[in-house]
Amino acid sequence: MSTIYILWLRQIKKYFRSRSRIVGSLGQPLLFLVAFGFGFGSIYSRAGEGNYIQFLSPGIILMSVLFTAVFSGIDIIWDRQFGFLKETLVAPVSRMQIILGKTLGGSTVAVFQGIIVFALTLLLGFKPQGAGVILPAFLITFLVALLFTSLGTAIASTLEDMQGFQLIMNFLVMPTVFLSGAFFPLPDLPPAIAFITNINPLSYGVDGLRGVLTGIHQFGLGTDLLVISVITAILLFIGSFLFSRIEI
Amino acid sequence: MDINKNIIEVNNLVKKFKDFRAVDGISFNVKKGEIFAFLGPNGAGKSTTIKMLTTLLAPSEGKMLINGFDPVKDQDGVRHSFGIVFQDPSLDDDLTAFENMYFHAVLYKVDKNIRDSRIEELMKFVELWERRNDLVKTYSGGMKRRLEIARGLLHHPKVLFLDEPTLGLDPQTRNHTWSYIKNVNQKEGMTVFFTSHYMEEADKIADRIAIVDHGKIVAIGTSGELQKKTKTKSLEDAFLSLTGHEIREETVGGIDRLRQRSRIWRR
Numbered sequence A: 001m002s003t004i005y006i007l008w009l010r011q012i013k014k015y016f017r018s019r020s021r022i023v024g025s026l027g028q029p030l031l032f033l034v035a036f037g038f039g040f041g042s043i044y045s046r047a048g049e050g051n052y053i054q055f056l057s058p059g060i061i062l063m064s065v066l067f068t069a070v071f072s073g074i075d076i077i078w079d080r081q082f083g084f085l086k087e088t089l090v091a092p093v094s095r096m097q098i099i100l101g102k103t104l105g106g107s108t109v110a111v112f113q114g115i116i117v118f119a120l121t122l123l124l125g126f127k128p129q130g131a132g133v134i135l136p137a138f139l140i141t142f143l144v145a146l147l148f149t150s151l152g153t154a155i156a157s158t159l160e161d162m163q164g165f166q167l168i169m170n171f172l173v174m175p176t177v178f179l180s181g182a183f184f185p186l187p188d189l190p191p192a193i194a195f196i197t198n199i200n201p202l203s204y205g206v207d208g209l210r211g212v213l214t215g216i217h218q219f220g221l222g223t224d225l226l227v228i229s230v231i232t233a234i235l236l237f238i239g240s241f242l243f244s245r246i247e248i
Numbered sequence B: 001m002d003i004n005k006n007i008i009e010v011n012n013l014v015k016k017f018k019d020f021r022a023v024d025g026i027s028f029n030v031k032k033g034e035i036f037a038f039l040g041p042n043g044a045g046k047s048t049t050i051k052m053l054t055t056l057l058a059p060s061e062g063k064m065l066i067n068g069f070d071p072v073k074d075q076d077g078v079r080h081s082f083g084i085v086f087q088d089p090s091l092d093d094d095l096t097a098f099e100n101m102y103f104h105a106v107l108y109k110v111d112k113n114i115r116d117s118r119i120e121e122l123m124k125f126v127e128l129w130e131r132r133n134d135l136v137k138t139y140s141g142g143m144k145r146r147l148e149i150a151r152g153l154l155h156h157p158k159v160l161f162l163d164e165p166t167l168g169l170d171p172q173t174r175n176h177t178w179s180y181i182k183n184v185n186q187k188e189g190m191t192v193f194f195t196s197h198y199m200e201e202a203d204k205i206a207d208r209i210a211i212v213d214h215g216k217i218v219a220i221g222t223s224g225e226l227q228k229k230t231k232t233k234s235l236e237d238a239f240l241s242l243t244g245h246e247i248r249e250e251t252v253g254g255i256d257r258l259r260q261r262s263r264i265w266r267r
Helices: A002-017 A020-025 A027-039 A039-048 A054-079 A084-090 A095-123 A131-158 A161-180 A193-201 A201-214 A223-242 B047-054 B076-082 B097-107 B112-124 B142-152 B171-188 B200-203 B222-230 B235-243 B251-264
Strands: B006-017 B020-031 B035-039 B061-066 B081-087 B160-164 B191-196 B210-211 B216-221
Touching: A002 A020, A002 A095, A027 A039, A027 A054, A027 A095, A039 A054, A054 A084, A054 A095, A054 A131, A054 A201, A084 A095, A095 A223, A131 A201, A131 A223, A161 A201, A161 B200, B006 B047, B006 B191, B020 B047, B020 B191, B020 B216, B035 B047, B035 B097, B035 B200, B047 B061, B047 B160, B047 B191, B076 B081, B081 B142, B097 B112, B097 B142, B097 B235, B112 B142, B112 B251, B142 B171, B142 B235, B160 B171, B171 B191, B171 B200, B191 B200, B200 B235, B210 B235, B216 B222, B216 B235, B222 B235, B235 B251
Parallel strands: B035 B191, B035 B210, B081 B160, B160 B191
Antiparallel strands: B006 B020, B006 B061, B210 B216
């Protein structure tokens, strides 16, 4: 337990110490909220879909959760390059505990980031259904954070350095965000796009959070939670397996 | 083989990377309380050997015992037995020196009641206690090294491994670092195993030296024994006579460039 705790604590400390990173990472969600939210807002309501900020906000919250989570997982590459990974790998503790602590720490940080962006959306006019939604919203956000931290961990365990980073950004992270229903409603999409959005775990996260916060549902909360939980479990398993095989 | 006398026993150790034999059948013993040096050029297999001894790499062949534990079968036993200072820094720059020490103490399950006092004792020993709350990124290379030595000693290891501990340090800091290491060896009777490609360090510090070249141990003995064996008057000449070449001085540029690049990336 103490091992998991200390690795978790390390992530938290590092996050709160890098204030410029926290502030910097708010730029993108803010830009998206303003540009898309207000830019497409009038077209969206003219199409009879209602308030676009209401629709968009949960997606933007989870987008920043996803970014923070994936990068927390990918931190392992930095730890490897700066040598700190060796310190943890020669310690008399199981690698499972190391990876669990690190993943939980990364997820916690991502949830924090989500909360900050949530506050931002409130400022821009987002109106959630009421205080009762906080707990389920929190749960969904945490699961999504856990899922994508595990994904980052799994990827980072197979990479030697940051060379593949751009590849991950362009071919995994960005498509996951844009083809998830974060920005547009999923019904009536062309079949190919519909297929991708249906196998994209973030679609279920966004749907779950949006459903809880605003009442707009596509898959249903039960399906959302089931899909996210299963994929999280699988990725956590793969991540720990790949991490346990790291040789230096 | 007597466990009470030999703290490290290595028998016919081999590490293959595909067809390349980085470590090619190495055997040696290190006695309790001894300062033992692996002297050889870069790429001789020194770091690879340390990685195998410290459970970071699995050997291809051969047997090892550290403090009576097998690094392949009983990793945790071995990991409790040694402290290590790696060739490159392995501190977390974004944490304070104290936090780095604390992190280590928790990972190694140092008793809660003595945790803080032990950290204080060691940080005073390496003269960093006054700066314990500074982030490590504000430390100089020499200070980082000292902190790593202190950290390596935190859990009362039986053996301290040092992989090129003075690489990239200026001569004065180098001497300073060695005086700490000597001090621990004498005071606590701790075994020290270090690798180096600095001739004079091995000569001055080590009780016994193994000369390593192309993954093999060419000779083992005290500096005097090696000189006697080769009928030479200095360790340097003995090395030349044994390996047929001088120790290659190598630029330390590669890894530093990598670090710089990743720092730029990080912003």
